[in-house]
Amino acid sequence: MSATLTDLGIALGRVGFVMLFVLNMGGLLTWVERKQSAVMQDRIGANRASIFGLRLFGLFHPLADALKMLTKEDFVPARADRALFNLAPLVSVVFALVAFAAIPFGDVLRIGGREIPLQAVTLNAGILYVFAMLSLGVYGVMMAGWASANNYALLGGQRAAALMISAEVAIGASIMGVAMVYGSLDMMEIVRGQGGPLLQQYFGDWIPKWGVLTQPLAFILFLTAGIASTKRIPFDFPEGESEIIGYFVEYSGMKFGMFMMADFVETVVIAGMTTALFLGGWQVPYLMADGLHFPWGVAVPLGHVTVVVLQVLAFCLKVAVMCWFLMLIRWTLPRFRYDQAMRLGWLGLFPLSILNVAITGLVLLAGRTP
Amino acid sequence: MSGVVFFLVAILAVASALGLVLRRNPIHGALFLVVNLGCVAVMYLLLGAEFLALAQVIIYAGAIMVLFVFAIMVLIPGKEETGPDPLRLQRLLALPLGALLLVEIALILQSSVFTAAPHPGVQPGYAAGAGGIQSVGRLLLRDYLLPFEVTSVLLLAALVGVLALAKRKAG
Numbered sequence: 001m002s003a004t005l006t007d008l009g010i011a012l013g014r015v016g017f018v019m020l021f022v023l024n025m026g027g028l029l030t031w032v033e034r035k036q037s038a039v040m041q042d043r044i045g046a047n048r049a050s051i052f053g054l055r056l057f058g059l060f061h062p063l064a065d066a067l068k069m070l071t072k073e074d075f076v077p078a079r080a081d082r083a084l085f086n087l088a089p090l091v092s093v094v095f096a097l098v099a100f101a102a103i104p105f106g107d108v109l110r111i112g113g114r115e116i117p118l119q120a121v122t123l124n125a126g127i128l129y130v131f132a133m134l135s136l137g138v139y140g141v142m143m144a145g146w147a148s149a150n151n152y153a154l155l156g157g158q159r160a161a162a163l164m165i166s167a168e169v170a171i172g173a174s175i176m177g178v179a180m181v182y183g184s185l186d187m188m189e190i191v192r193g194q195g196g197p198l199l200q201q202y203f204g205d206w207i208p209k210w211g212v213l214t215q216p217l218a219f220i221l222f223l224t225a226g227i228a229s230t231k232r233i234p235f236d237f238p239e240g241e242s243e244i245i246g247y248f249v250e251y252s253g254m255k256f257g258m259f260m261m262a263d264f265v266e267t268v269v270i271a272g273m274t275t276a277l278f279l280g281g282w283q284v285p286y287l288m289a290d291g292l293h294f295p296w297g298v299a300v301p302l303g304h305v306t307v308v309v310l311q312v313l314a315f316c317l318k319v320a321v322m323c324w325f326l327m328l329i330r331w332t333l334p335r336f337r338y339d340q341a342m343r344l345g346w347l348g349l350f351p352l353s354i355l356n357v358a359i360t361g362l363v364l365l366a367g368r369t370p
Numbered sequence: 371m372s373g374v375v376f377f378l379v380a381i382l383a384v385a386s387a388l389g390l391v392l393r394r395n396p397i398h399g400a401l402f403l404v405v406n407l408g409c410v411a412v413m414y415l416l417l418g419a420e421f422l423a424l425a426q427v428i429i430y431a432g433a434i435m436v437l438f439v440f441a442i443m444v445l446i447p448g449k450e451e452t453g454p455d456p457l458r459l460q461r462l463l464a465l466p467l468g469a470l471l472l473v474e475i476a477l478i479l480q481s482s483v484f485t486a487a488p489h490p491g492v493q494p495g496y497a498a499g500a501g502g503i504q505s506v507g508r509l510l511l512r513d514y515l516l517p518f519e520v521t522s523v524l525l526l527a528a529l530v531g532v533l534a535l536a537k538r539k540a541g
Contacts, residue, residue, distance in 0.1 A: 125502075132427040135427075135428060135432030154443065158440065161440055162440075165437075172428075185503055
């Protein structure tokens, strides 16, 4: 009885960690977005929200935002399709939130005779799961555009759907190369495969076999398509908060907030996926299961729990760095026009991803020892 | 546990199928079909066929139905009622023909075709990796390679054909 309770607790802990990580990162990103843009544009940025005079660099602004959105009037247009109108933000945010579940945040933790894989769900086709959940997010924006009974919202929803479809095709095709190199669709296996040395006969143990080195083209294509699928600048023509009228024009209060949150959570998911597929996931360079083994001959033995904690911290750090990088792009590039983004997706990213798959296949075939 | 999930999903699947048939609004119908396809994916998952379940979600729910909903959104405006029923005769025939199909299915299920095969739930070997990516890949790309490739050529031909027809109409 207590064994099953412990198992239940472990399962809840795994899911809870991922859920809290994604939600908090998403909330924190609203603050990062403001502060980072302020630094980049030589401003001070949001710093007024205070609790008892305590400002903490504006860290209370996400809380203030949430309070504001929750207390605003929840407006539903008279001719709107009420059920779909209310369901749309939920669909958007739920599929973005559950997508992170298959991304591993650490290696297998061994405690008290138990083996706990540090990811919310273990799936042998984990990449496909994340991909499937991201592709279902399209329904949220389409439902929002249609249910609002507003032609501008409908057009915005169609722009969003077109963008997300073309981005997902490129994401799926660029993932293929990674799956081919590491020989698995299980994200845990892919991360584990990135721990080995790259081209050992030339570089020795110096360079880890991270995806960004084995699949550089796929890395660029995936990142571009990933940014497009989050519908943020430079691909924000579906929404364009300040001047274009987007699919959520009729939404107010927390329902609008949920669409915004879905975008931020998707940013975290794309950062997590990039980390797991291209930046070695939870791998720390030169850190093996029993401690650090530097290629210059020094070895530092470490306990199992220390190693796992280091790995989880490394994963969190990498995701945070990727989020920072995505923000950097968001505040650097101007917006693409609709036709430019479509041309980039279908005539640029997609054929290049297929080319990447073909090249990867040829290289793998040539390098195979018969 | 999985029995409870199965019955919940089965009820949802039947309900969404009814919703698809009974709703007048085409968008609602299409979204009910998405829910239905999702339920089928969960059933694959209950049988241990992870890859099939995810392929079902990605291809049917994530790609084909998105295009359906997209097309309906573009072509059919809002809540307009359709005109007089153009399919009156078919609608009248639907009920007896449907009943006939139901009887046929019942007869087939009663016959010896299914009595020989053991119950899938009993066999432990059935669920273990039967729908996993390795076994599906081995079947498609080794055992049935020629039919698989011929099908892909057929799909490509259909795609090119549709493009050619659409282009001619416009020009």
